Amino acid sequence: MSAPSVTIGEASRATGVSAKMIRYYEETGLLGPAERTASGYRVYSEGDLHALRFVRRARDLGFSMREIADLLALWHDRSRASAAVKAVALDHVADLRRRIGELEAMARSLEHLAERCCGDDRPDCPILDDLAGGAEIR
Amino acid sequence: MSAPSVTIGEASRATGVSAKMIRYYEETGLLGPAERTASGYRVYSEGDLHALRFVRRARDLGFSMREIADLLALWHDRSRASAAVKAVALDHVADLRRRIGELEAMARSLEHLAERCCGDDRPDCPILDDLAGGAEIR
DNA sequence: TCTTGACCTTCCCACGATGGGAAGGCCCAT
């Protein structure tokens, strides 16, 4: 029932966030300063671990640290409007979709070039031709 | 007919690669050291501009500098097998597809959560609920 | 009690690719 008060290494193992990153999150203010033992060791409560898991999950979903800071503030604000959270999430989805579109365009261009490249021992290669003169040729 | 011998600023405007990046490419060895005037200014020939456009196009296609170094070497090797180029390109496509898949998974998860979030003035929010306890709840 | 090994601390450095900016030199046109 009492807070477990684990060290940074145990917190890392319990949350999947590296000790390095836990310190970094503290240093940059994403998370508040951790409690310390008399000898200076950082100590984490169950609530701290909860926050670390929150951050980890948000990173897994591709949120930036800036966005995570916003989400954490909303999480701690019990009277937040769900609309505010949804807005952050949908902004992020739009960003993801934009990046997906860029990567898709690259992949399609390259696949198109690769299709036309016979890929044998001969030196002729439409891929290099495109890179070397792309703008002029098409 | 003669090589135009332009300055770095003109080379930048002619190729769309910033002067900063041209110097960086030289510093890291992606491109050979540029010719210099007596006073130390870098000087670029038409062949140099061609290489810069090659790099720019490859960057536009998302190739890393490491991959571009490989592609430049293949470009300069007139007896290369097109298969080698195709292999680099298809490796890169696979990498792009993998990254697209990751972003897609994030976007879909978030869209799924956002759908279930009514997004009004009330504080209840499945998005935050997922972040706060994701692993346990689903 | 002493040692040993695992842990913690802070501090610095690196990545990849890009941009910002300062301090100082160069070149050309007026």
Next chain:
DNA sequence: ATGGGCCTTCCCATCGTGGGAAGGTCAAGA
């Protein structure tokens, strides 16, 4: 000759992450 626009090098920042050194701490076993 002077001014403005260009060039040079050098350092710093980004973002999120990892590596590693130097030194302190803690618990377990001899």
